[in-house]
Amino acid sequence: MGDLDNVTVRGYRMETVSPTIAITSPTSDNKCPANVSPFAIGGWAQDNVAVTQVTWSNNRGGSGTCTGTNWWDAVVPLQSGQNSITVAARDAAGNVATDSVVVTYIPGSPVSILGAKSVANDTNVYVAARPVTAVYSDCLYIEEEDRTQGVKVKPLVMPAGIAIGKKIDFGGQVKTETSGEHYLYGPILIVN
Numbered sequence: 001m002g003d004l005d006n007v008t009v010r011g012y013r014m015e016t017v018s019p020t021i022a023i024t025s026p027t028s029d030n031k032c033p034a035n036v037s038p039f040a041i042g043g044w045a046q047d048n049v050a051v052t053q054v055t056w057s058n059n060r061g062g063s064g065t066c067t068g069t070n071w072w073d074a075v076v077p078l079q080s081g082q083n084s085i086t087v088a089a090r091d092a093a094g095n096v097a098t099d100s101v102v103v104t105y106i107p108g109s110p111v112s113i114l115g116a117k118s119v120a121n122d123t124n125v126y127v128a129a130r131p132v133t134a135v136y137s138d139c140l141y142i143e144e145e146d147r148t149q150g151v152k153v154k155p156l157v158m159p160a161g162i163a164i165g166k167k168i169d170f171g172g173q174v175k176t177e178t179s180g181e182h183y184l185y186g187p188i189l190i191v192n
């Protein structure tokens, strides 16, 4: 009976080649500290015919449909501590492929830009709702509302719609360029 069932199922499928899917952001060895929730993830998927849908789920709760298929992204609410986020690509025949990333969410108290620049390298900091004052291909600058302090930010993912005047939340680590310039590295979220 089991063999017959399998034959029936196989005969029903138009094709059996599964899609492939990869999370490309965040990248670092499947673990990424985040001080921002919701948290942006993104990547690609492909199939021998076509990827029809990409979905995400968080083992700590929540699921949804990603925006896009061959290039997809999603904004995932996090719970404090480790969140295992799995994305799944499907084709029209029902073949599925998945990829996962573990994101560690450390809710923090927001600090000023000066406060963020005053801590040691690799310290996690959270800077909330600061205006963007310059945008480049791989980085941007934020400043205090009164323009007394500013800092470079290298986002994990440069969100669509980023522009001068938008306000962002940043959660991640303080780093120092070889030039000595402090910058912030981690996920950002446009808040308005």
Ligand SMILES: [Ca+2]
Pocket: 015, 016, 017, 018, 019, 047, 048, 049, 050, 091, 093, 095
């Ligand atoms: Ca396929």
